[in-house]
Structure formats: C-alpha cells, structure tokens
Amino acid sequence: MLGLKLPTDPRWVNLAEKDLEEILTDHAYCEQKAATACISLIQQYPEKAEMVRKLAPIVTEEWGHFRMVLLELERRGLQLGRQRKDEYVNDLLKFEKKGGSRDERLLEKLLVCALIEARSCERFRLLSLHIGEEDLKEFYHKFMVSEAGHYRMFIDLAKHYFGEEMVKERWKAYLEHEEEILKGLSLRGDRMH
16 A cells, blocks of 8 residues: 555564664654644645644644653653654755756655655554554554554545556655665664654
C-alpha cells in the first residue's frame, strides 16, 4: 500500500527497544514537527480551501500524539530529551525542487509530508508487531493506523491539486530517492527515521 522501495531492517526494532527513552523522545518531536508542518502549509497556502479544511484537524491530532508520547515517557519515569537533527528528513528536503511557482513548491511539500508519514507508518507497524511489551504494541498500532491515513490524505491532496499523472511521476522519483537515503543512513535505534 505504501509503495516504499526499501523495507526497514527488522533489527531496527531490537535497537529501538534497547533505549525507549531515546526512541520515545525522537517520536515525540516527530509528532510535534508534523503538527508544525501542517500549520506551515495552512499559513503558506490559505487559498487552498480543501487543504486547509483537511489539515486543520490533523494539527490537533498530531499535537495530541505529541502529548500521548509525553504521557508514555512520564508513565515510564523517563524524560523528554533534546531534539536532534533528523538526517532522513533533511535529505528528503534537499530533494525538493527549488524555485518554480508557488504551486510547484506545494506539490513538493505535499509529497515530502506523504513520504514521511508513509515511512513512519511502516516503522510503527514494525513496532506494533515486534516490540516486546504488549502495551507498546497497542500504543504503536494506533499510531500506525493514523499515519497511514495521513499518508493517504497528503497523496490525495496532491492529486486533487495537480492531477494523477503529475503526482505519479514525481512520487516515483521521491520513492527512488528515499530508497537511496535509507541505503546511506546507518541503522539507529534512537531515531524514528
């Protein structure tokens, strides 16, 4: 369904499980950044009424996810650590076409958001299936379902504004680039991406 070219190495779950404080901290900041990305799109493109209508509730949902992760940290007696640079997202952003019209830049932003949500969904799925604690399996299953819906929404918005063919062509390029990004990143259990 997600179309990702390279699955996450299954050993990633074992690495993530070894230091829950680190992975939960990174997860919390990913949720915060997702809310911020939606706010930014609304601010930059207020005339895109369909997008604004669909993104507004996602802002609330993503912020709620941030709070859920904070509660999980607290429940475990763990601390929210410092935010770290996200190499994966930074490499995706470098692939965005620069210049062009405002609309062309919107297509790039929607596809980057879709890809981040797709990879997050894939990683949450792995955690929901393979992490040792049953309560964490349920915790991550909820996030997996949510991210799948967000991925689909960003793709649908891109198709709404730019048409099936344009989106299909650029999405294929993003998927191929994302595969190369993953090949170049070391496998780390303290990062969601």
